[in-house]
Amino acid sequence: MSEARTKKLTLIAEEINVCTACRLYEGTNKAVPGYGDPSAEILFIGEAPGFYEDQQGLPFVGKSGRYLDYLLTLIGMKREQVFITNVVKHRPPDNRDPQSDEIIACNHFLKRQFEIIDPLVVATLGRFSMAQYFPNGKISSIHGQPKYADDRAYYPLFHPAAALRNPNLRIDMEDDIKRIPDVLEEVKKRRANAKPSADMPEDAKENAQDNGETDEPPQQLRLF
Numbered sequence: 327m328s329e330a331r332t333k334k335l336t337l338i339a340e341e342i343n344v345c346t347a348c349r350l351y352e353g354t355n356k357a358v359p360g361y362g363d364p365s366a367e368i369l370f371i372g373e374a375p376g377f378y379e380d381q382q383g384l385p386f387v388g389k390s391g392r393y394l395d396y397l398l399t400l401i402g403m404k405r406e407q408v409f410i411t412n413v414v415k416h417r418p419p420d421n422r423d424p425q426s427d428e429i430i431a432c433n434h435f436l437k438r439q440f441e442i443i444d445p446l447v448v449a450t451l452g453r454f455s456m457a458q459y460f461p462n463g464k465i466s467s468i469h470g471q472p473k474y475a476d477d478r479a480y481y482p483l484f485h486p487a488a489a490l491r492n493p494n495l496r497i498d499m500e501d502d503i504k505r506i507p508d509v510l511e512e513v514k515k516r517r518a519n520a521k522p523s524a525d526m527p528e529d530a531k532e533n534a535q536d537n538g539e540t541d542e543p544p545q546q547l548r549l550f
């Protein structure tokens with residue numbers, strides 16, 4: 327299972343490495359497809375690679391990345407146990423914001439990574455990734471509030487760089503991160519309750535299936 331996912335993610339990474347679909351590849355050193363466990367329960371989505379990411383071809387390896395590593399320790403995790411990627415896979419010049427045509431051009435990569443990893447929790451880092459799943463959301467009011475949809479949770483978080491700049495956000499960021507295990511448990515509980523159990527009578531199972539309460543793979547991003 328995981329081998330098949332690794333293979334599919336590697337093929338996508340190869341496509342990303344040679345992608346010229348938008349202007350962002352110009353002048354970059356390396357594309358940054360993503361890093362982590364192909365079967366991760368938690369998918370973190372940042373904004374765009376920065377200077378160090380462009381040098382190394384890996385996401386979140388600069389100052390924000392070191393902080394993200396620290397945040398993961400707060401829930402007893404390491405980056406190898408989650409999957410980390412960005413909305414756009416090449417570094418924007420001078421670390422400017424990604425533009426909407428660039429986000430659109432890159433979006434199919436994220437969508438395909440998402441479908442392969444099939445995470446239980448999608449943690450967005452900052453407003454660009456948040457906008458993918460909460461189109462009208464305002465980060466200051468919705469951060470740390472999970473949305474349960476498509477058999478998973480979408481969990482908006484501040485960007486680590488913003489939290490590093492602002493000590494007040496840092497407190498919220500760390501509180502929000504510490505609630506991820508509860509969000510994960512809630513998704514698992516919901517999935518278990520929706521699954522017809524082996525000892526359920528056949529007609530009850532059929533009813534559950536009629537109600538859509540099955541463990542069929544959820545349709546990705548159906549609500550967005």
Ligand code: URA
Nearest residue numbers: 372373374375385386
């Ligand atoms: N900021 C991001 O959003 N992504 C990275 O990979 C690094 C910094």
